Amino acid sequence: MYKQNFKIILSFLFILLSNFIFSQKKFTIVLDAGHGGSDHGANRSYNDIGRVAEKDITLAIVLKLGNMLEKNKDFKVIYTRKIDEYPSLSDRTNLANRSKADLFVSVHCNASGRSGPYGTETYVQGPDQNDTNLEVAKRENDVIYLDEKDKQTFGSYDPSSPESLIALKLQQSKYLESSLLLGGFVENNFVNKDKRFSRGVFQKNLHVLRMNAMPSVLIETGFINHPEESHYLASDKGQEEIASSIYDAIISYKKAVDRKSGGSIAIKKPEPEKPTELPLKNDFRILLMSSPMKFNDGDPALKGLNYILQIKENGQYKYYYGVTNMASVRDINLKTAKDAGFRNAFAVGFMPNQKLSTGYYTIELHAGEKLNGNSPILLAYKNAERNKENGVFYYTYGKVYTLEDAVKLQKEIEAKGIKNTVIQKVYK
Structure with missing residues (x-):
C-alpha cells in the first residue's frame, strides 16, 4: 500500500514538474547574419582599414548579440550561421519555422550609389508602400539567384501581382504589429543609446522575411559606403554598441509580449480569423x-x-x-x-x-x-x-x-x- 501511494505521489510530482518545465519554455530567437560565403553583400575598400565586407560585419554583430542573449536564462538562441558560409534563404527561413521560433532577427549593412546617405533602418515584411527606393529590396532579394533551392522556392512568386500582394498581406498581418513593435524598439535604441541617425521602420517585400511564421525584422545597421559610418561598423566598439542596442530592444519586446500574454508564451492560443480588409475607394x-x-x-x-x-x-x-x-x-x-x-x-x-x-x-x-x-x-x-x-x-x-x-x-x-x-x- 505504501509503495503504491509513493508511486502515485511520484507520478503526480512528475506531472507538476513537466508542466512547470513546459510553462517555462524559453523564448527562442533565430539570429541571421546576412549574406556569407560566396555572397559578400555590400563591400567597400578604404586606405586606412582595408576592405570592409558586409558578411563579416553582420557575423561579428550577430555573434556578439548571441553571446549577450545566451547569458540570459530566458532565451534560446539559434544561428543561421556562425562561420563564413552561405545558407540559402530557404535554409534560413526553414530553420526558423522548424524551430518554432518566437522571433527572427536578420542583421545587414546598407549601401547606396552615393556616399552621402547614412543611418539605420529596420524593415518588416509587408507589401511595398511605393515602388520607389527599391535598392534595399533588390539587393537583399537578388541573392536568391545564388542558390538553386531558392530559385525553386521563390521563383514562382510575383511581387507585382495583386493576388500575391493580397496573399502576402493576409499571411503577414498577424505578425505585422509585433514586428513593428520590435523594429520601433531597435530604432529608438540606436537613436537614444548610440546617438545615431535613424531613417525609420519600413515595410518591404523581402524574401528572407516573407516565409517566416513568426515576427521578423531585418536590420540595416548603417551604410557601408559612408566613410564615417563604415569605420564605425567595422570597429569592435561600433559592433558592440549595435549588438547591445538590439539586445535591449529584444528585452523590451519580450517584456511587452509577456505583459500582453499574462506572462506565458509557451501556449499560443489560436487567434480568431479576422474578416478580410477591403480596399478603400480613395x-x-x-x-x-x-x-x-x-x-x-x-x-x-x-x-x-x-x-x-x-x-x-x-x-x-x-x-x-x-x-x-x-x-x-x-x-x-x-x-x-x-x-x-x-x-x-x-x-x-x-x-x-x-x-x-x-x-x-x-x-x-x-x-x-x-x-x-x-x-x-x-x-x-x-x-x-x-x-x-x-x-x-x-x-x-x-x-x-x-x-x-x-x-x-x-x-x-x-x-x-x-x-x-x-x-x-x-x-x-
Missing part, C-alpha cells in the same frame, strides 16, 4: 508638411523617411509620405510619420485617376540658376519651358491631367538620369 497619402523650400531625398528635414512624393502647388512644396488604399496601412503610415517627428501629419485622400478640371500637372525639372545649352536637362528636353520668378529660373516639362500620369512621366524623366524633379500642379 488612395491615401500622409501629408508631412508644406514649405516654400524644396528638399531632396535624404535631406535631414525629411527625418529619414522614404517614399516621399513632392507636389508643388501655388509656390508651396507639399511632402506626402506613402500611398495605400488599405485603412490599416494608412494608419500605420500615419503613426510612422508622427513617430518620425511630423506631429501634425494627417492623411489626405486622392481619387484614383481623377482628372484636374481647372488645370494640369507638369514636371519641374530644375529650380535655380539659369541652365546653359550643354545642361543634361536641356539636351534631353529641348522644348522645356523656362520661367523666371524673383531671380530664380524654373524649367518645366510636360502637361498631363491625372496624378498617376504625372508620377509616370516623372519616372520616365528620372530614368534618363534627371533626379530631384517635382510634380507641379498648375491652375489655368
